[in-house]
Structure formats: C-alpha cells, structure tokens
Amino acid sequence: MxxxxxxxxxxxxxxxxxxxxxxxxxxxxxxxxxxxxxxxxxxxxxxxxxxxxxxxxxxxxxxxxxxxxxxxxxxxxxxxxxxxxxxxxxxxxxxxxxxxxxxxxxxxxxxxxxxxxxxxxxxxxxxxxxxxxxxxxxxxxxEPEVTLTEFQWAKNHPDMEWDKSANNWETHAAFLLKNTGSGPAMLARTRWRNAPFVLRTDEDEQTFEHTKSLPPGETTAVYAIPPVYETSGGLVGASAVECENIDTKTLHLTAIVEPGSNPSYSQTIEYGGEEGACELTIVGSETTDQTSTTSNGSDT
CATH class of the missing domain: 2.60.40 (Immunoglobulin-like)
Known part of the structure; x- marks a missing residue:
C-alpha cells in the first residue's frame, strides 16, 4: 500500500x-x-x-x-x-x-x-x-476488527475535502480505517513519530485525541489533525526542518482503537532540496496490527 x-x-x-x-x-x-x-x-x-x-x-x-x-x-x-x-x-x-x-x-x-x-x-x-x-x-x-487500509497525502489527493482556505492545506493527510468485524469501535487517539511536522520540534512523538466512531462493515476516512508533511517553521516552539541534512526518515502512525487492535502505518520519506525549500519523496510504506486494547482505553 x-x-x-x-x-x-x-x-x-x-x-x-x-x-x-x-x-x-x-x-x-x-x-x-x-x-x-x-x-x-x-x-x-x-x-x-x-x-x-x-x-x-x-x-x-x-x-x-x-x-x-x-x-x-x-x-x-x-x-x-x-x-x-x-x-x-x-x-x-x-x-x-x-x-x-x-x-x-x-x-x-x-x-x-x-x-x-x-x-x-x-x-x-x-x-x-x-x-x-x-x-x-x-x-x-x-468483535471489532479494524485495519488501516490507505494513507493519503493532500498534495496527491486534491479532490478530497481538505480545508483549502489554509495556506498549508497540501501538507495535510488522511487515512482510512476499515472495520470488518461484528462490533463497533472508536478511534481514541493517534500517535505520530518521525513525521515531518514532529521533526520541527524537540519531541520524539506527538499524540492527538479523537472520538471517531468506527461502525462494523464500514470504511471511515479520518483527516489527520496536524499538518503531517509540514517542514517549515512558523509555530511557537517549532523550527524549519533542515531537509538538506537528512537522508531518509520513517514516519510512524499508530491509531489507538477502543476496543480492538491498534493498526499502525509506516512510511519512509526521502528528504532533499535546499535550505528553506524542502522536497519530500515517499519511497516505501507498510501497515501492521499491534497489541489489542481494552475498553478502558489502555494501550501499549
């Protein structure tokens, strides 16, 4: 995928x-x-x-x-x-x-x-x-059974329902969660590591809260809260990514699902370009299922 x-x-x-x-x-x-x-x-x-x-x-x-x-x-x-x-x-x-x-x-x-x-x-x-x-x-x-089936970069999918009033709308992303089980689930949180927007900070990862229902028999589109592919500064506590000094980084997304397993997605991104003008290229991706979560929202 x-x-x-x-x-x-x-x-x-x-x-x-x-x-x-x-x-x-x-x-x-x-x-x-x-x-x-x-x-x-x-x-x-x-x-x-x-x-x-x-x-x-x-x-x-x-x-x-x-x-x-x-x-x-x-x-x-x-x-x-x-x-x-x-x-x-x-x-x-x-x-x-x-x-x-x-x-x-x-x-x-x-x-x-x-x-x-x-x-x-x-x-x-x-x-x-x-x-x-x-x-x-x-x-x-x-029995819910949720998998992450697609990950979509706004720049490559302009026809989706992005907020195009934002100057950085092309840096956003969405993903699809498919529930093939017999019970409902809920997307409770997303956890991001090594995404371009995370590299602008001193943090190892960032987590965002969600309350997205995942009914059985349906595929649900989730629009990511952060601008996933944002590499420039502009926010308090954030600096521009020095893309010219990076070879590749692997983005990791974990969707915390309650109840059920936590599907995750990895995407290897090649960084390039000059200072202040990053060029990002996706060179590989993979999805996996992680440890099951209980109904009280714990995750590992």
Missing amino acids: NDNTNSPSHSRCIDRRTVLSGLSGALVALAGCTDNPGTGSDTPANNTNPMTESPASQSGVFAGVRVAGSQLVVTLANDTSADWVRRFGPDGNLSEKAKVAPGGRETSFDLVGQSTDGYTPGTHRLVAVKNDETLGEITLDL
Whole structure:
C-alpha cells in the first residue's frame, strides 16, 4: 500500500452471522451487509448499518438485534412486554441494562463513545426481564476488527475535502480505517513519530485525541489533525526542518482503537532540496496490527 491511490476505497459487503439462542434452544442467524463507500469527511456517519434481521428472527422474545453506528439496538417481539433488557459481558457479569418504554418494542445500548466505558469483545448475552422475571435471552458476538487500509497525502489527493482556505492545506493527510468485524469501535487517539511536522520540534512523538466512531462493515476516512508533511517553521516552539541534512526518515502512525487492535502505518520519506525549500519523496510504506486494547482505553 502506498500514497498513490486515486480515491478512498469503498467498504466491501460484509456477511456477518450472529447466532442468537433463545430459551427454547432455537438458533437464529442474523446477516449484515453494507456497500456504503468510505466518506471524505471526518464527521461521524449517521446510519444504521449491520445486522439487519432475517425473517427467521421474527419469533420468540427477541425480534432482532442490529448494530447502528456505535449502538446495539434490540427489538422485541410484538407480544413481549419486557421492561428491561440486561446485557452480560463475556465474563458473565452484568455490564449494562437498558429500559424499555411502556408499550415499546425497542431499546439500545451505547457500546462506544464518550458517554460510555465501552465493552469487552466476545460473546455477550441479552436477557429480557419483566418485574425481575426472565422472559427470554439470546447470545451474540461483538468483535471489532479494524485495519488501516490507505494513507493519503493532500498534495496527491486534491479532490478530497481538505480545508483549502489554509495556506498549508497540501501538507495535510488522511487515512482510512476499515472495520470488518461484528462490533463497533472508536478511534481514541493517534500517535505520530518521525513525521515531518514532529521533526520541527524537540519531541520524539506527538499524540492527538479523537472520538471517531468506527461502525462494523464500514470504511471511515479520518483527516489527520496536524499538518503531517509540514517542514517549515512558523509555530511557537517549532523550527524549519533542515531537509538538506537528512537522508531518509520513517514516519510512524499508530491509531489507538477502543476496543480492538491498534493498526499502525509506516512510511519512509526521502528528504532533499535546499535550505528553506524542502522536497519530500515517499519511497516505501507498510501497515501492521499491534497489541489489542481494552475498553478502558489502555494501550501499549
């Protein structure tokens, strides 16, 4: 993978089957699929993607379960009068409960985002309850799987949604995160090392906070906060990069994802030109997956 791509790739159709088991022992398969392209905006998508119910799921206590953005949406059968749905995590302990409105059939759980502590990937159990009496239960797998698929330099991708009112817009970059799993995730932070903008400072690395939702079955475009390829000075505490004295440097980006693994990207950049007039050339790139993170946001 390299920067010589023409446009963000479309997220491919993903067939996820979540096994639901009721008290009767019946098994129900839910399949989800999307063909929405990755957008050129860093605004969270407002859609109700994966896990649309199959006809076979319209029986028993639970009519269906789906992931909509960062939420797990639960729909009860018409003849079910539950007042709560309880969610138990992979460890078997109660993680959260959601109120069902009187006469209502639907409730939801916030799985990722600023308003929640997140969730642990694995097999979860949902229990419908009325006056502390269990009416029925199902199990489902929530497993995010996020990879970094493309890294794009604004100079080479001028048709994307850059802020062209800025004089240095061509020094910015974007990257695509693709979630092929069955559960949502969130981009919490980006960590940069040896990027051109970092070389202007005395720091070894710089970290930026994000709250970008990564729904399953979607490819999400993330616009980097810093001007990644900026080599000139101009900011307090920053100086111009002496490109004429550098051979090559390898940029390292780590995307801190909660929960799930932390995909990383490395790009080798050749420096050249004269003082005050840097010339940057990309000569190689690589993506990898790093250690998994838990829902509390720790990373290694």
